[in-house]
Amino acid sequence: MAHGACRGRHRLTVSVLGRRACLVQARRPLRGRDVRRVSDGCVRRQPILERIHGRTVADPYRWLENGGTAECARWLTEQERLLVEHTPLSQVRTRAAFRALLDESADGAGVAVSAPVVRGQRTFFVRQRIGQEMPVLVVAVEGAGPGVGNVLLDPLELDPSGATSLLAWRPSWTGRLLAFQTAVGGAESPKLRVLDVARGRVVDDPLFLNRPTAVAWLPDDSGFYYVTGSPAEPRRVRLHRIGDDPESDPVVWETHMRHLSVSLGPEGRWLLVSAAPGAQTGNVLRMADLRATAARGGDYASPELVIVHDGTSQGSSALVKSGPRGLLYAVTDAQAPRGRVCVIDPADPRSSAWTTVVEPGPDAVLSACTALHDPRSRQVRLLVGTVSNGVPRLTLHEMSGRPLTDIPTPGSGPGTINGLSTPPGDSDRMWFRYTDFTTPPTVYRLALPEGRCLPEARPTTGTTTARPGPRSRRQEPVVRHLTYPSEDGTPIGLYVISPPGARGPRPALLTAYGGFGASAAPAYSPTIAAWVKAGGIYAVAGVRGGGEQGTTWHAAGRGPNKPHAFADFACAARHLIDQDLTTAPQLAVKGASHSGLMVAVAITRNPELYAAAVCSDAVTDMVRYPQLGLGAWWANEFGTPDEPDQLDTLLGYSPYHNVRSGVRYPAVLLTSPRTDPRVDAAHMRKFTAALQHATDSGKPVLLRTEDGAGHGPRTATRHADLHSDVLAFCAQHTGLVL
Template identity: 60%
Template sequence: MVVTRQAAGGAAPEAPFPLATRPVYPAAVRLPLAEKLNGRHVPDPYRWLEDEEDSACGRWLEAQERLLAAHAPSWSSRSYFRALLGELQGLGGAQVPVATPPVCRGALRFFLHRPRGAELPQLVVSDDREMQASAGRVLFDPMAADPGGLTFLTAWRPSWSGRLVACQLTRRGSESPELCVVDTASRRVAEERLSLARPTPVAWLPDDSGFYYVTGAAGRRQVRLHLLGRGSSADLVVFETPHAHLSLAVSPDGRWLTVSSAPGAQTGNDLYLADLAARTAAGTGLRLIHHGSQERTSALLKSAPNGLLYAVTDAGAPCGRVCRVDPDRPHYAAWSTLITAGPEDLLTACTALTDPASGQTRFLVGTSHRGAARLALHDAAGRRLADVPAPGTGPGTISGLSTPPGGGGEVFFTYTDFVTPPAVYRFSARQGRCRPYTPPGVDGASTRPAASASVPSPVVRHLTFRSHDGTEVGLYLIEPAALPEGPRPTILTAYGGFGALAAPAFSPTITAWVQAGGRYAIAQVRGGGEHGTAWHAAGSGVNKPSCFADFAAAADHLIDQGLTTPDRLAIKGSSHSGLVVAAALTRHPERYAAGVCSDAPTDMIRYPLMGIGPLWATEFGTPDDPEQLDVLLSYSPYHQVKPGTPYPAILLTGAHTDPRVGSAHIRKFTAALQYATTSPNPVLLRTEADVGHGQRTATRWADLTADTLAFCATHTGLTPPDHR
């Protein structure tokens, strides 16, 4: 048994460490633990930190808290960032906008709204028949239900009449919600609660008598039908699968039930369709119409006015297409293409509406063209009728297209870009244009910056660089206006996983760093979805190392272009983005001054045993396969930590309990880095209780973000304006 340099039970210093002195880290017993996997010797000295209930793990975490408290006073810009973030978060962000597009049910409009100064968003309902500015009525306020801010409204879905709303609530970071039905008129819970293993889609029956939902554990997921007033034990199982991911929908007219089943994230899905008008006591009559899990293609079936069914799919079109589906021949082989994304375009959204003048079906289609959001109106045959001027002129994002059931002549959506906070817009088919939309009861002033936050907008540039194999990769650079030439303290990040886009969006975090005088860079590395399914495949599975190589090339490009230097470059990321950062820190520690890694998988050998890791086998590969094990070991951050290496300053953050990723990842990585590093730069761990994989009150989010930005500023030499 080997013990780290500090004796067991040693106390952390009471004062901040001088940066020139190597910190003394909390004790971490290194057991000579290793195992044989497919003939490979795989060390795992900190496996004991996987047990968060173990007293030794508890003592180690307490010592980490003391170490963090000793260092935090040296982050002199923390108060600056905390005050600025408090203002900027009032503008909203991509994850928590001030208001969401309304979900329409007759004259009722349901939406989330976070008033300025509120800790969490509220569920609001308004009635178009009430024209008063204060017509919005709070249907559910998480802070009223739990003043401690530990209860979150994870999901919600109104019935087709709007009379009832199915709400899913999680507490203390859990991802196992309770589902309850709230009466819109009385705001009272009108139905017994259902305990769920995971958040579930809800599809209401057209008469509000009940809903379909998803339940069951991994390996046996089920779609059930719950009828109001009956206990959950009587719920009818209408579909069952070993696949982990299930989603479902009922068409507004109540005729069609669709079920999507997928074995994992971004693995392709199987699509089932049932005609509920023809169902019998024997079941719903679900039949397979798209077998995408076999071909790794995805499809989404949607209902349009006038009885039209259509699908949005990447089958046969890596950047997306829209197809007509014949209800009499709904199988994929009979789908006919209506709309295909153009050259250099990515299909991002599509919804159907009704032309008020002709009564004909129209499609409003959203695409991304080199990062710029575009909208176009098509007829039911797919012919392009008109380009619709979208908000913004540069890189931007349109999301959340919402159409009233049965079509209607309007579409609501959210627009944002790097300098524009998220705002709701309404497209009118009658007028053929988009206009800002402020839901009733929402103060329009709450979506505008406070006076102290009104500064010149940042400059946004889109750059390209070549990765190690010659692949061209994009990079967004956000920097202060009128910035003097020369290198500046810079934060670099990337997501690069699960086919997710690095979409241009307003971020209080980015804005605060740039207002302090720094540059912020976002690399569009392989593994994301910026160029469709092929771009994702090029950075997933056995190709995952290409994601990390692209990130390293992005850092080199910033340095080679004179935009920053290694002693002024910080890297920052959470979840999969945190994995990218962790891999970068262990591959090229000399390239960075600081790193912030949050809520990330870092032990890529035991990731299937933590959180919901089993769902990620397609994204990362499995250690059970010898070839894939070799690839995982080649980049697994925990296993790539090398004793005797001078690592940069590193701040690791996470939850005490992370049900999605598994909090042991960050603990084990922290212990390995603290044992291995020989530099005077600190390796620190910041943990929180009751937050899970990300949901927080506004105060706790601002506290965490201020810590991470101040840490990066301290170690890259960024001095905010009022600190100079």
Template identity: 55%
Template sequence: MDPRTPTRRDVVVEELHGHRVEDPYRWLEADDACDEWLADQERRLAEEAGGWTGRPVFRSLLRSFADAGGAAGHVASPPVVRGGRRFSLRGGAGREHPVLVVADAGRDERVVVDPVALDASGRTTLDLWRPSWSGRLLAYQVSSRGSEDPVLDVVDVADGRRVCPPVRPGRATAVAWLPGDAGFYYVTCPAAGDRQVRLRLLGSGEDVVVFTTDARQLSVFTSPDGRRLVVSSAPGTQCGNRVHLADLTTTTARAPGFRLVHDGTATGVQALVKFGPHGLLYGITTDQASGGAICLVDPDHPATAAWTPLITPGEGGVLSGCAALVEPGAGDVGSVRFLVSSVRRGVARLSLHDGAGRLLTEVDAPGADHGTIMKLTAPPGEADEAWFTYTDFVTPPTVHRFSLRDRRCHLDAPAADPPRHDRPRAVVRQVSYASQDGTEVPLFLICPADRGPGPHPTLLTAYGGFGATAAPAYSPTILAWVASGGVYAIAGVRGGGELGPAWHAAGRGVNKPNAFADYAAAARWLVAGGVTTPDRLAVKGASHSGLMVATGITRDHGLYAAAVCSGAPTDMVRYPRLGIGQWWLTEFGDPRDPAHLDVLLGYSPYHRVRPGTRYPAVLMITARTDPRVGAAHTRKFTAALQHATTSGKPVVLRCEDGVGHGPRAASRWIDVEADALAFCATHTGLDPGA
């Protein structure tokens, strides 16, 4: 054992529902009490990182691939069309953050919001933005140093002049504009207490509360004609919600008369009301449709029980987007067309339907067999074209425009800068494997095209939570690993959204252990199939994906050679007290409930660390202060592993100041990813220089 290994001092022991729960590193929860400990961790890291010889190679590869279209580099978003203006995000080679640009009719793009112009240090991010229906005003939100406590500003797009005092909503908030630029609705998120929808009337100097709830998820929308207001609330992410609808022509913007049109909180059913041309109301729901259904909504009888199903994605399919368009030259509701995106086993699909839901044609989608279509959107009013983003594992995100005139998709956004390094020739395969209970789980393998027979250094990852889908997407991290000769594996374990809401439910709450069983089964499948061996297999993840890693190495430590765990919840007994963990009770369960606590203690990584165990090499990563997860999770788990491991392999912590849980400047992102890949390469035998 390293003589500097932290001792288990001031061990806190609690009796919780019949369990004796030890917490030897409770003292590391205090941000202001661990400076000396963090300084020692920084020295450990510096000593260990000197042996990561692959860092310069990975840094160069990541920069090149990011400049060509990665999340930290080149960005081109579908345009948001308001009035005669088109708003988009734009990135570029060497740029630290994307900028928000606007193009007036017949004019070149110009920058409206540049985070680096606001903060030259690169520690300010543009979180959300929404132009008014006229396009004259813009509401945008920025946060600094990872705080996730943004400032909401409203400016005149023409001259950048601030038009009202800024708002501090507590977290990034939805913004829904009234017509005529009269004001906007936004959501407050106080540290404690109820959430609210408030109306800010420009020029009035007051904010009016129009809706209050104790639900953790809250969003607000208005129709382009200003007639309708929709509020959606839910106790958690990707679980059943409530939808309230108000007609602002019969009530007022200050006192909307809400009607409850959907309540799926008891059944887990989700619903969403959307607006189309000619006053069309339509909805998307998971009621009796595991992959979602598009339905017609009668404005006079808007309750979901009266919705008329029009379109479903078919067996095994999951809806991913819908845009309502109008045939060119037509002028009635019968000319409405629905452009629908869906996905089935990682294959993106576009289809065009008439207003009654009948299939008119399958639309040729861009890209490879396994890809992702996202952010499908159309301008308000009688639009005959829509935009979306396409990406896959080797294709940077590109914006495409669909036109009703020729029923075809056209590349719309300017091409990204070419990478300095050739993108690797990669073979992408989707397979399935059996989990311990026999459930078939999908898995993507991204391999070098010229690889010989295995075993190979392999990186395994999975998200497995909150109904989020690990969809095919361009990743500089994946390409850098594959370009260096490694295999990258992505498991679509239960708890994610790969197969719809039922797949999420099968790995949520008391079912959460299914996700970890699927993860371990993926590792065993890779080994049994000769893809890799335990001494060449690394696992990597951040946030909930990091929980998968932490659980994996405490559950099956002999399966892995190395692990990188970033910003993850690891103390599943105290997680509601750290960061915003109290928001996640529907995902993980409530430790105050004896049945839930039994499950949580069964997998909680911090509580499953056992002294005398030969743990793999571990790189823990956290921000100095993480307002979302809570940096204490990472600190406590690091200390526990350092005290317990007898493998002789390093357990080190990388802690960074001035950032948070979410996005960071491109150069900072490249630095942390290069460290993570170099660490994995060092301990799996991958030589990126070769």
């Protein structure tokens, strides 16, 4: 299709529904009647109409799926121009103010440090100082002090352009070697290499992978298990010996299931292989006793894997872990939607023989578990983490399950404890990270002789050059946890973060995740802090489809029940308005990935509720999603268009297919990498085109694309640039004045 600029300085030509249309630019509003106006000199494109299970499904922007064509490149160029010309000067000033607030909020968080991983005499952790573009991996020797160590891997030293990301890392059990995975330009096909930690040198040929992989080191550092494969081929567990040609790595086990992981305890005895057909679908867990295999004349390349758990029919998952004194235990949601901890008899490791020792209370969800050795009693103890209404709790249990004591945790209200890290062997120590909406992530240490959690000292933060943003406040924001009814009466949790002393309705930002069993947990975010410092309200809804109340909560918003999540989100918006916290002309919604789908459905379902929306990296075409990116892996979450009844559900909410001409849509900013290997950027392109053609509100629909980024992490500058744009756009269209 020919694709060029319309005559006159106010228009550009794009393809819409097989016709030509002009998008009005300059400084006047973008109107539906303008984008639908037919101009002379453009080539017509026949719209695609498909019959699927007796239904006619239109796909007018199929041509935008191929980002490598010349016409798509021209369309993206015009979108860049449209973005610039529809960003008023006031929004540019607001963006600068938000950038200052984001820098201030990030600087206030101090140095970001992960919980340490102890291997042998070395401790490994990730650190990002103020002003650093990317996190670095640090190694310290025992006794060096918390947060102190030498930089082992710096992505910017590997690639000064900032295009290379450190995706994953795993030290060997002795701490002598480190397997690390890097990818370039937002890709998710990493290169895996092995580093000699003491010398800082790569000691093995690189492994080129289609997906990031788990790495399970052998106890003698001679090699590791890892996973290969892609959506188009079987997934395989392989064994790599240091120095061997990766092409000759033996296949230990393979499956057509899309999710595959492998682990091996520090003693080198129990090999575990977990396979699942999709995310949060239940897993099949296989286990091999490598000592028994060796006694029978086998080796690491020929383990005798047997099934110990199969939860694929019920959608239940299990994870088996090793502990002190040869302990084997499992964390599972089989017959326990809120989770349970079980002890395993090595003589009979089948799940039917597991002994349940700990289950959370009726209002709590199991969040974590680790095993420690108590030097006073010389007994093994279970440290169990639970969450109730967003409030975390740590409890120490005997191996029988009897509770011994509650461990006082940081914070006094909703918060998040994660990243539990316990050294191998008979350790009495454990580290974790704590955060909440007003507290930056902080590493804490628990040692059983002390019986309390102590914050690790932060490394020196250095000098900050950021200047305070406008209207900066030293007072803490006010955090409330509310409950509101959804359309069917189901109570839904809602966090509301407000400026201190806020009264009456004010500009608000609402978000939710609502998918794949992932919880919208309380956590510090410079984006939230900046919006609230500027005087706005930030709200996070715990809608169905997440994991806030266990697996039943996920199931209530998954597959055919996915519309419940969207109804919950709309009711969150209405509740904010009904409670006089905001008004529809002051309310914006934003989200990325699955949260972006929530936003896309929200504005096509109830456009009148919102003044603005930011939709990032989202699935929006629910008919074609299995053919784009990694969409084929998500059928258990969304359902499949191959089944007539599931197609009806998907079409019922598919944002791309529910855009209607002549509707007064809110102002919409869509953001996407130019290439996204996980959620194909075609979703954002097609949804942008559909909205631009249909809207009749006079408000802009704009696309922001980014080269050299993917679905994952960005440099600090790129992250701040993106969120400055997002917050400024929301402020511009909700009336928030800095």
